Structures are given as structure tokens and as C-alpha cells.
Amino acid sequence: MKQPALSDRPKLRRPARLKYDPARETELLLLPERVVRLNPSAGAILRLCDGERSVAAIIERLERNYPGSDLKGDVLEFLATAADKGWLEPWTSVTLTP
Amino acid sequence: MVGAMDIGYPYALTAELTHRCPLRCVYCSNPLELERREAELTTDEWLDVLDQAGRLGVAQVHFTGGEPLARADLEPLIRKAREAGLFVNLITSGVGLTAKRAQQLADAGVDSVQLSVQASVPELSDFIAGTRAFERKRQAAVWIREAGIPLHMNAVLHRLNLQLVEELAEMCASWGAERLELANAQYYGWALRNRSLLLPSREELREAEEALRRAKERFGHRMELIWVIPDYHEEYPKPCMGGWGRWSMTVSPDGRVLPCTAASEIRTLQFENVKRRDLAWIWRESPSFNAFRGSDWMPEPCRSCERKELDFGGCRCQAYLLAGDAGQTDPVCHRSPHHRLVAETVSGAPKQAAGGFTWRTTGENL
Numbered sequence: 001m002k003q004p005a006l007s008d009r010p011k012l013r014r015p016a017r018l019k020y021d022p023a024r025e026t027e028l029l030l031l032p033e034r035v036v037r038l039n040p041s042a043g044a045i046l047r048l049c050d051g052e053r054s055v056a057a058i059i060e061r062l063e064r065n066y067p068g069s070d071l072k073g074d075v076l077e078f079l080a081t082a083a084d085k086g087w088l089e090p091w092t093s094v095t096l097t098p
Numbered sequence: 099m100v101g102a103m104d105i106g107y108p109y110a111l112t113a114e115l116t117h118r119c120p121l122r123c124v125y126c127s128n129p130l131e132l133e134r135r136e137a138e139l140t141t142d143e144w145l146d147v148l149d150q151a152g153r154l155g156v157a158q159v160h161f162t163g164g165e166p167l168a169r170a171d172l173e174p175l176i177r178k179a180r181e182a183g184l185f186v187n188l189i190t191s192g193v194g195l196t197a198k199r200a201q202q203l204a205d206a207g208v209d210s211v212q213l214s215v216q217a218s219v220p221e222l223s224d225f226i227a228g229t230r231a232f233e234r235k236r237q238a239a240v241w242i243r244e245a246g247i248p249l250h251m252n253a254v255l256h257r258l259n260l261q262l263v264e265e266l267a268e269m270c271a272s273w274g275a276e277r278l279e280l281a282n283a284q285y286y287g288w289a290l291r292n293r294s295l296l297l298p299s300r301e302e303l304r305e306a307e308e309a310l311r312r313a314k315e316r317f318g319h320r321m322e323l324i325w326v327i328p329d330y331h332e333e334y335p336k337p338c339m340g341g342w343g344r345w346s347m348t349v350s351p352d353g354r355v356l357p358c359t360a361a362s363e364i365r366t367l368q369f370e371n372v373k374r375r376d377l378a379w380i381w382r383e384s385p386s387f388n389a390f391r392g393s394d395w396m397p398e399p400c401r402s403c404e405r406k407e408l409d410f411g412g413c414r415c416q417a418y419l420l421a422g423d424a425g426q427t428d429p430v431c432h433r434s435p436h437h438r439l440v441a442e443t444v445s446g447a448p449k450q451a452a453g454g455f456t457w458r459t460t461g462e463n464l
């Protein structure tokens with residue numbers, strides 16, 4: 001899948017959900033029949049994909065946490081991969097009828 | 099046995115709420131002897147199990163049975179599972195569902211419902227299920243979707259329906275399924291009784307794989323298609339549960355905790371009960387969960403095999419059922435000294451019906 005535009009508002013694809021797991025001290029992505037153990041940066045990005053924030057806002061927010069870093073490329077790439085894996089809703093604002 | 103540090107946390111819990119079931123499927127993999135209603139865990143006991151599971155690191159729960167809708171307390175159990183942070187999947191035959199119940203399940207927070215179907219032809223579906231259920235399943239699919247719950251479907255495949263793979267996919271897609279699991283029958287429990295009639299020939303299987311490829315082309319863009327391999331026809335066994343006591347646990351209707359849903363048939367192991375021990379202890383310390391962890395327990399040829407970290411010597415339940423010893427190499431593996439048992443069964447298929455099918459008995463359990 002191609003990378004999102006900065007104005008896209010990524011959102012976890014239903015029924016996926018995030019869970020912070022205190023036992024393992026990691027974020028888990030809960031999918032039907034599958035649980036993905038996320039690394040800290042993947043967890044941090046997906047936490048911000050609430051369907052409200054734009055990609056630009058997500059990048060800005062993350063860069064605030066890690067001042068002086070340029071995360072744009074990494075975030076865009078990760079979002080594209082995550083969408084490919086079916087973790088995120090497709091980008092286009094056009095809804096295809098089933 | 100592996101050291102305590104290697105044990106890790108379980109990801110999934112299969113909660114078998116009841117063995118009661120309105121269907122009588124010929125391929126049912128539940129044990130021959132079913133738990134009676136009186137033996138089932140109470141609501142409070144299940145609530146406690148779900149709480150403990152969440153604390154132990156479990157991230158998803160599959161409510162199943164029998165037919166979990168037979169439990170009137172399903173909704174509070176779903177709510178509790180969500181409170182514990184779990185992803186909640188409900189596996190159902192759809193029989194007993196109403197529009198109202200579907201809405202209640204949605205309100206309680208169920209994340210997905212997996213609806214079983216036996217075939218794409220109503221008469222055949224009812225034949226396999228041993229009761230008239232097809233029409234109710236079709237209706238159930240509508241209600242599930244109307245309640246806004248993602249619809250997943252599953253079909254167990256065997257000689258009676260293997261030629262319908264593409265039609266099954268077409269039907270499930272038209273019912274609005276987002277996912278279809280096509281699971282080749284596993285010969286545990288009741289299914290083992292009907293094995294000679296259920297087991298497909300290699301030729302039948304090859305054709306089904308072709309049909310799967312066509313189905314993926316036609317429906318893959320809107321419905322995820324999962325194919326669970328028929329292990330009897332493979333060279334190597336399936337990695338049972340991704341390793342004994344490694345990722346998941348099952349609680350049976352009476353509270354026994356099993357490393358695998360089929361494990362209750364292993365008579366040589368003693369399984370602990372949540373009524374007497376807590377889940378964390380059972381997971382980490384119990385002899386049954388430690389019996390086949392890691393690779394130290396393995397006999398030859400597994401012990402010196404390069405695949406032992408890939409398939410863990412195969413399925414313990416199958417080794418017990420076919421070779422009479424749960425600690426043996428899975429006879430499905432062509433390197434197993436007992437492989438002949440499987441090879442002969444496969445080359446013997448298809449056989450003429452020697453007396454016909456026996457449908458699942460439920461009788462006094464309902």
C-alpha cells in the first residue's frame with residue numbers, strides 16, 4: 001500500500017484493539033485469532049491512530065516526545081506497513097461499498 | 099523440562115463454557131464423554147477465571163463449547179472479559195441466537211463472532227449437523243451483522259463437503275463474512291469414530307486446494323481466507339498449539355485446565371482444576387503443563403531432528419490417540435516409527451461406508 005498523505009487520519013481497523021500488557025510490559029495489538037507484540041515505537045504510533053489525528057499531528061506529537069529528531073520518514077513507512085498488514089483502515093476517504 | 103524463566107505468558111484462553119449443543123456434527127472433535135450441565139463451572143467461577151487470565155497476560159479469549167449461547171450468563175462473562183482487557187471472540191453454531199440476543203452480545207462488548215457452517219447446500223449442511231440448522235445459521239448471520247459485530251465464519255472440511263470449497267467461500271462472502279476459516283477435520287474425540295468416512299483422498303484434497311486458489315482470487319479482497327491444513331496428508335506434523343504450554347490454555351466446562359482443547363483425552367496426564375488451584379500456578383508449575391514443554395522430553399527421532407523447534411514433535415494428543423503414548427513422535431510425521439498407522443489410513447481413503455456415520459450423541463447432556 002502507498003504511504004498516507006499528511007492529512008489522512010489513520011485509524012485501527014475494526015475489530016483490532018490495543019492493550020497495554022502489564023505482565024509483559026509491552027503494547028499488544030489484539031486482532032481476531034492473532035496477538036502482535038509491538039515494539040515501543042510501533043506501540044507509540046498506533047496509540048495515536050485514533051481516526052481524529054492527522055498523520056501530520058501524529059508526527060508532530062511524536063517529535064515533541066523526542067525533540068530534535070526527524071521522524072516523518074519512519075512514521076510514514078511504518079503506517080504504510082501497518083496498513084498493508086491490515087492493522088489500519090485503508091487511507092482513501094472514499095468508502096467502497098461492499 | 100524448561101526452567102521457570104523460559105515459561106513466558108499465555109496469549110490466549112479458550113473457555114469451553116459448556117458441552118451442551120443443539121447440533122450433532124459427525125466431525126465433532128469434543129471428547130466422547132461430555133461434561134454434564136451439573137458439572138459446569140458457575141458464573142462466579144468463570145468470572146474469577148477471566149480475571150485471573152487477564153492478570154496472567156492472556157490477551158484474547160475464545161468463548162466456545164458445545165454451544166456457548168446455551169449459557170444464560172454469556173453476556174456478563176463477555177463484559178468481564180472486556181474489563182480484563184481481553185479481545186473477545188465468540189464461536190457459535192448460531193442456533194439459539196435471536197436478533198435481541200445478538201444485540202445483547204454487541205452491547206456486552208463482543209469483538210467478533212465466528213459462526214460455523216457445515217456446507218453451502220442446506221440439505222447437506224443439515225445432514226452433517228444431524229439437525230435442521232442451516233436456515234437458522236443464515237438468519238443468525240444477518241442478526242450478527244445488524245448488531246454491528248464483525249462476522250467471521252468457519253467450516254470444518256471433510257469428504258462430504260470438500261468439493262464445495264469455492265461455493266462455501268461464495269456463500270460466506272454473500273452473507274457478509276469478513277473472514278472464513280476452512281479447517282480440515284482433525285480426528286479427535288467423536289471425529290475419530292467417523293474417520294474412515296470423513297478422511298478425503300489425496301486427489302480430493304488436491305482439487306479442494308485448486309478451488310481454494312480460485313476462491314482467493316474471487317473473494318480474497320473482501321474476505322480473509324484461512325486454510326487449516328489436513329495434517330494426515332502432510333509429511334510433517336502440525337506444530338500443535340505452537341508448543342505445549344507455550345501460548346495458550348483451555349478451560350473445560352468443569353474447570354479442568356488443558357494445554358490444548360483435545361488434551362482431555364490423554365488419560366495418562368492429570369489435569370488441574372481452577373476450583374482447586376489458581377491459573378498462574380497451573381500455567382507455571384503444574385506437571386501437566388510442564389510435561390511436554392521445551393524439548394527435553396522428546397524421544398528419537400525428534401530429539402536429534404532439525405525440525406524440533408518448528409513442530410515440537412507434533413501433536414501430543416494425536417500421539418496418544420494413535421500410538422498410545424502422548425510422549426511419542428506424532429505418527430503423522432513420516433519419520434515416526436508409527437507412521438504406518440496414518441499412511442495406511444490415508445491410502446485407504448476413500449472407503450466404502452462400513453455401516454455409515456454416527457452422529458454426535460448429546461442425549462442426556464442437554
Ligand code: SF4
Pocket residue numbers: 119120121122123125126127128163164165191458
Ligand atoms: S456437535 Fe457440532 S457444533 Fe456441537 S460441539 Fe460438536 S462440532 Fe461443535
Ligand code: SF4
Pocket residue numbers: 334335399400401403404405406407409410411412427428431432433434
Ligand atoms: S521427527 Fe519429530 S521433530 Fe522431526 S519432523 Fe518429525 S515430529 Fe517433527
